[in-house]
Amino acid sequence: MAANPMTQFEVYRIGPEIKIGAFDISFTNASLFMVVSSLAILLIFNLGAKKNSMLPNKIQLLAELSYTFVSKMISDTAGSKAKPYFAFIFSLFMFVLFCNMFGMIPYTFTVTSHIIVTFVLAAFIFIGVTIIGFIKHGFGYLKLFVPSGVPIVLLPLIVVIEIISYLSRPISLSVRLFANMMAGHTMMKVFGGFVISLGIVGGWLPLTFSVALTGLEILVAFLQAYVFAILTCIYLNDALNLHH
């Protein structure tokens, strides 16, 4: 019968168990797909950067279009001050995008459908952005929590809300990506299960849905990577150009 739609998210060891102290850092299927995604990124962009011809070939065009796409995204949202962080945001965007996309291949593992992975990325971004903000503005960075033009009476409430919203950034950032990926893949698995259980007679309807959902999920895979990267840019913008 239909398998549990959640089994696709199970992590299992590949190879021997590696332990450092009390910590288990064995190589798992999640690690495998992280490595595969990164190698794919490196391969594509290395080929795209290898030779420079006046008329770029397809792979060079792909690399250069991605470069200008991310570069434009950063300069549009965070301004020219964010240029030193270009490489990080580019890596982040590509990593999330490739992990999402590799997850769309049947029988693969989606790295970004795990809350711990997205949370580590989001927490790193959150801590990094906060440190950058304090380095650039000193304690003036705390003005971020005091929006200008707010009546004094409302100010204590607003400040509390602002602080809560700031602190919830890593959670919202990570849960958004994780929940989207998990929900999408679960849904596809469920519809795939329908196709099997309803058989040749009734299976066509869920099959149609499955095909449509695959398209939707590819869109979501790109969109979530984009959202993840652009939110990072926005947070970075807050830290670099204090508007309040």
Next chain:
Amino acid sequence: MIRKYFFQLIFLYLFFSKEVFAAESGGMPQLDPEFWVSQIFWLTLVFGTLYIVLSKLILPKISANLELRKSQIQENIEAADKQRKDSELKLKEYDDIILKSKLESKNLFNETREKTLKDINIKRDSLEKQIDEEIKKAETEIDQLRKGAPEKINKIAIETSSEILKNLIGTEINNSSISAIVDDLYRKNVGKYYGN
């Protein structure tokens, strides 16, 4: 309609697969902390490596390629612009030359025309003068001839008549009487012979 079927299907599926769920007792594998440390470790390692390789090796190359292409295109555009300007300048020069030469040729033509006209006028004037002089000369000559003619004729007539009379009569006759007769005749017939 489709929507109704859709929800019915989900309901049926959940109804029939409840036992399966119960048997596997999965829940969300994401919330099982067994491999969290492993995932954090590998994520840090892999993403860190990716970041370092991209930022140190690959992205500078792509950036340099883009810059190079941009500058090359810019250079080409500038070169084309320069050449266009040059050609425009040349065209202007050429136009100027043509205009100048046109003007020059016009001037030359006018000058020559005037000079020729002047020459012709001078020549014509001198010719006319010469002709006038010749005509005048001829006229005076004719006048003189005309004036002298009656006298000469009279003289001839006198001499001839004295010769004829001498031969006829054989004696010398006084010329003055003959000339008186001739003069008389001449006065009578002057209108007949020299009528204008």
